[in-house]
Amino acid sequence: MHTEQLETVVLNQPCDAKVFKNPPSPELCVYNRPVRDIIKQKLDAITASKWETDQENAFFVGDLGEVYRQHLRWQALLPRIQPFFAVKSNPDPMVVKLLASLGLGFDCASKSEIQQVLDVCGDPTRIIYANPCKQASFIRYAAQQNVAKMTFDNAEELHKIKMLYPNAELVLRILTDDSKSLCQLGLKFGAPLDTVEHLLQTAKDLELNVIGVSFHVGSGCLDEHAFSDAVLRARRVFDQGQAMGFNFTLLDVGGGFPGADIQDGITFEKVAAVLGPAVDQLFPPEVRVIAEPGRYFVSSAFTICTHVIGRRTVQTEVDENASYMYYVNDGMYGSFNCILFDHQVVQPKVLRKGDTYMYGEKVESPEFTCSVWGPTCDSIDCLTNASRLPLLEEGDWMYWENMGAYTICAASQFNGFKKSDVVYTNTYC
Ligand SMILES: Cc1ncc(COP(=O)(O)O)c(C=O)c1O
Structure with a gap:
């Protein structure tokens, strides 16, 4: 998108009804000043x-221009990986609107995040419902809205999804090494690799559609090698899936990308230099690769x-x-x-x-x-x-x-x- 378009289409018309069904506030305006x-x-x-x-x-x-700069930086350094902005990190209506207009996808954790994104971009295929343990009524809502992509990491969730949204496109979230991250999400989510076979077999028995693998190296990840290690684990799970008759087409490399370059030497450049080549080496071009960056953008x-x-x-x-x-x-x-x-x-x-x-x-x-x-x-x-x-x-x-x-x-x-x-x-x- 050209600067001019960015300013007029995205930033300076915050109450454009075509983009916003529920404008955040009629008084909202965006300045173009330092x-x-x-x-x-x-x-x-x-x-x-x-x-x-x-x-x-x-x-x-x-500063919406700074969000836009982060978008350009991502495109330059990780062009193969499509970011799905993690709304939870900052559901600011202007940020969501800007990123929607730039064509990003969204990682939503709940019904209201899904609603917010649908209000702005209207396209359920641009959403991944990336919460491995979902409230039943929220799964029903996702089904009504055709938000098909969703993560799971346990057998109980598979049974729930079978009842509520049997055609969902499921993404198996695996456990990775998050010991170098400030927020270790593995304490709560992620299937250990030795449970993967059982989970995939359960999905197969239930005739569910598993389309790929996701992970999250932990929020505030301080070691770029956590990403390459996780990609390697995901490859193993892809191979396991293939051996069991699945055809995985999606790799989701999660969040954990640094936001401001101020934390213990980790930078987005360092992560991209490790993650980009790891993905290219281990996954052929026909595999779609997405990510769920939150803090990186905001x-x-x-x-x-x-x-x-x-x-x-x-x-x-x-x-x-x-x-x-x-x-x-x-x-x-x-x-x-x-x-x-x-x-x-x-x-x-x-x-x-x-x-x-x-x-x-x-x-x-x-x-x-x-x-x-x-x-x-x-x-x-x-x-x-x-x-x-x-x-x-x-x-x-x-x-x-x-x-x-x-x-x-x-x-x-x-x-x-x-x-x-x-x-x-x-x-x-
Ligand atoms: C499933 C999921 N995806 C993405 C994110 C965003 O992480 P970050 O802000 O570190 O990129 C989180 C953060 O908790 C998460 O739980």
Whole structure:
């Protein structure tokens, strides 16, 4: 897609009824300006409406251009593998709409994710229902909507599917080595290889249609070789299937692709350099290869801005230097739940100190040790306990980058704090 098309068709017509049956909000608009300018504009607007309720609420900037850049990067480095965006990582309506318009598929985990995607792209063949243990009524819904591709990893699920959707196109999710991943999904899902024969035999006895194999190396995978190892395991299962009379045509290499290139040296380039050749060596071109990347597309595209709502000075007898506790207005029970659930390490930067706007600027003033806390009354609500920041006052702002994955989607409203809104921009110009 050309830039112009991207801007007009995808980004600047968010309420286009042809694309959206249920537009997210009639007021939604997408700017075409740098993230720095959008935040500044938003902060200036807040100051202008000084006495309005909720004026200093935390907010996200979602950069749809960054999502698009990730799409281009994927196409360049893994052209054979079709991404099915894992909606669970960030079901933001604009992100889903953008990726739908770029022709991506979607990995859905539930009925409402399927509904959301069907509303936007209308094509059930672009969905894989990649949850190995599904609620019966959701399988019925998938059957009504012709969402045929779905994963399984146990015999009970096969019996359920036989009753509810006998023509489903089944994908056997196998267990892989996820010991190098931050979120080890193998604790919950994935058929060990020594159970594969029994599962395939059960599928055969039930006359079910198994079309391929999937795996997930774990979310936040830190070792690119986990992917090649998993591809090798999938090959073995393909061979087993063939020996039992199945004709597998689909390999699904799951998620686990790094989002922002900041974690322990792992990069998308490294994963692609290992995964692409492994797939080509072991699977002939007629096998369709898909993936379920989540954080890869959204992590770096979202920045959250939080307001300093309070400060406490901490004096100790042993150290004459004071340290500080800052309280901000989104936290662990909100968008920062990623610290708890997704093992993310977050880092605050100064956004506005007094009247000085500091996005992207080097801090010159002296720094002090500090911890940063969310707004609830719970002491688990600690975002970072050993940062260095210049002295901030109540009313100043911080920003936190790479906050697009597993953040807003799992936020609660505990203690009555609302979820942070998103302002959109497109920096791909
Ligand atoms: C089945 C499945 N696919 C894909 C993903 C997305 O993983 P990631 O965001 O690490 O790419 C997940 C994450 O939990 C998952 O459970």
